[in-house]
Amino acid sequence: MDVAIVGLGLHPFGRSPSLSGLEQGAVAARAAMADAGTDFKAMQFAFGGSQDGGNADSMVNLLGLTGLQFTNIWNGCATGGSSLNAAYSAIKSGQYDIGLVTGFDKHPRGAFNPKPSEWGLDDWYGETGLMLTTQFFAMKLQRYMHDYNISRETLVSVAEKAFRNGSITPTAWRQTALSREEIEQAPMVSEPLNKYMFCSPAEGGCALVICRADIAHNYTSKPIYLKTAVVRSRNYGSFEVFAPSQAPFVADSPTVTASRTAFELAGIGPEDVDVAQLQDTEVGAEIMHMAENGFCAHGDQEKWIAEGRTEITGALPVNTDGGCLANGEPVGASGLRQVYEICHQLRGSAGARQVPNSPKVGYTHVYGAPGISGVNILAV
Amino acid sequence: MIEQKPLHDGLFSWPDSDPEILGSRCNECGQHAFPPQSSCRNCTGNNTSVVGLGREGKLWTWTIQTFMPKDPYLTDETPETFVPYGVGYVELECGLRVESRLRQNTTADLAIGMPMTLEIIPVRKDDQGAELVTFQFTKKEPN
Numbered sequence: 188m189d190v191a192i193v194g195l196g197l198h199p200f201g202r203s204p205s206l207s208g209l210e211q212g213a214v215a216a217r218a219a220m221a222d223a224g225t226d227f228k229a230m231q232f233a234f235g236g237s238q239d240g241g242n243a244d245s246m247v248n249l250l251g252l253t254g255l256q257f258t259n260i261w262n263g264c265a266t267g268g269s270s271l272n273a274a275y276s277a278i279k280s281g282q283y284d285i286g287l288v289t290g291f292d293k294h295p296r297g298a299f300n301p302k303p304s305e306w307g308l309d310d311w312y313g314e315t316g317l318m319l320t321t322q323f324f325a326m327k328l329q330r331y332m333h334d335y336n337i338s339r340e341t342l343v344s345v346a347e348k349a350f351r352n353g354s355i356t357p358t359a360w361r362q363t364a365l366s367r368e369e370i371e372q373a374p375m376v377s378e379p380l381n382k383y384m385f386c387s388p389a390e391g392g393c394a395l396v397i398c399r400a401d402i403a404h405n406y407t408s409k410p411i412y413l414k415t416a417v418v419r420s421r422n423y424g425s426f427e428v429f430a431p432s433q434a435p436f437v438a439d440s441p442t443v444t445a446s447r448t449a450f451e452l453a454g455i456g457p458e459d460v461d462v463a464q465l466q467d468t469e470v471g472a473e474i475m476h477m478a479e480n481g482f483c484a485h486g487d488q489e490k491w492i493a494e495g496r497t498e499i500t501g502a503l504p505v506n507t508d509g510g511c512l513a514n515g516e517p518v519g520a521s522g523l524r525q526v527y528e529i530c531h532q533l534r535g536s537a538g539a540r541q542v543p544n545s546p547k548v549g550y551t552h553v554y555g556a557p558g559i560s561g562v563n564i565l566a567v
Numbered sequence: 568m569i570e571q572k573p574l575h576d577g578l579f580s581w582p583d584s585d586p587e588i589l590g591s592r593c594n595e596c597g598q599h600a601f602p603p604q605s606s607c608r609n610c611t612g613n614n615t616s617v618v619g620l621g622r623e624g625k626l627w628t629w630t631i632q633t634f635m636p637k638d639p640y641l642t643d644e645t646p647e648t649f650v651p652y653g654v655g656y657v658e659l660e661c662g663l664r665v666e667s668r669l670r671q672n673t674t675a676d677l678a679i680g681m682p683m684t685l686e687i688i689p690v691r692k693d694d695q696g697a698e699l700v701t702f703q704f705t706k707k708e709p710n
Binding site: 297298300302303309310311313314315316317318319322325326327329330333374375376377378379423430431432433434435436 | 574575578590598599600601602608609627628629630631632633634636637638639640641642652654655656658661662663664665666667668674679690701
């Protein structure tokens with residue numbers, strides 16, 4: 188049974204002082220069901236997740252007590268990817284006809300402060316100042332720049348694109364384009380990454396209605412087909428966050444293994460993708476993930492970005508809505524926002540940021556601690 | 568003299584006039600881990616031994632922590648007395664890359680490939696007034 192996405196809902200990311208994370212998730216869920224011309228009574232199942240916003244299944248108090256199966260998913264930054272993967276399997280297996288995927292969050296201001304014990308580590312690791320995701324991203328990038336000759340100018344270009352795309356995305360948190368000078372002069376956070384090169388924890392909600400492909404036209408004139416949804420954890424040797432030691436060699440990351448499997452299952456290759464969302468927790472992540480997902484060779488990003496290939500008008504537009512950099516990262520909702528954006532691009536309803544020439548195949552990629560990745564391939 | 572105690576047992580040899588990093592070595596596949604662990608991440612076995620991993624290596628990658636981290640960071644520093652610190656992975660002789668604070672904390676003083684050596688540094692005082700210590704790496708000066 189093929190799988191289709193027929194309803195899209197979003198509560199704008201950013202700060203919403205009057206709403207809880209759960210309430211933002213419920214707003215997104217109602218929007219997704221309305222978009223599909225249906226309602227909560229018709230939903231046979233739901234998968235949902237949140238890091239700091241509470242239990243997803245308590246959303247039934249806001250949507251209605253209909254007795255459906257509602258399963259909570261928690262997989263770090265890959266929560267949205269894992270929720271969609273579970274929903275995909277539920278439809279694909281024939282167990283259900285239609286259901287809801289939802290993710291939401293509401294994080295305190297500032298950097299995340301994870302507890303070592305929740306990640307299989309002892310307290311000394313956090314107490315001595317090693318338990319910061321920002322350090323990991325900076326160190327992975329520092330080595331990558333050394334090995335593949337990526338310049339600081341390219342880091343600036345990625346941030347510049349993110350905020351420019353955010354400025355034409357009505358639901359983005361950061362809607363002001365920034366000049367190269369403004370980006371270059373921002374305070375350093377963790378060498379080589381400064382303040383405008385990192386995304387920030389934020390708030391927001393996102394939801395999708397997903398159903399059997401053969402009934403999709405009952406809900407929308409433009410179903411988006413979910414060709415495959417793959418989630419992978421890390422293999423030995425992958426350079427990962429929250430790791431007091433790393434292997435003596437660098438093996439393929441979970442992004443590489445998830446991406447490779449997704450392309451195999453979908454029966455297409457990276458060259459067939461028209462528009463992509465790649466996890467951009469910071470600018471270096473977008474750069475490295477271009478190669479890890481198979482879109483270019485390691486080191487070719489320098490040329491690709493200089494030539495504008497990842498711009499909305501380029502050969503492979505990446506993060507057309509400004510990505511995590513312009514939208515912030517409400518962890519539970521972030522992976523679903525990527526899918527939401529790709530669905531709008533494939534429907535042709537992305538407004539000022541619409542990729543030209545009717546894109547047919549889209550791609551989303553999330554990456555999260557402590558080394559997990561989720562990849563979705565979508566098509567009209 | 569103030570008593571010194573490791574912040575966490577088993578990370579480095581202590582007491583020792585010439586402390587070294589402690590790790591585990593898998594008796595099946597030979598891969599190392601730090602801190603020592605009873606199972607092996609490479610071959611999935613659970614037959615390992617604790618071994619000394621030496622005190623020298625080369626800097627594999629690095630960054631600089633510019634602001635004082637939030638909880639669970641726990642030292643006697645205040646935002647006013649906080650000093651930025653380097654963080655890096657140091658590749659030891661066995662090949663394992665161990666994450667560590669670094670004494671050097673400026674871009675001018677840090678470079679991939681530079682030789683590093685272990686040192687023991689104070690973290691904070693405990694309830695009994697003993698000084699809790701941990702490990703970090705610092706640039707190895709030419710002999």
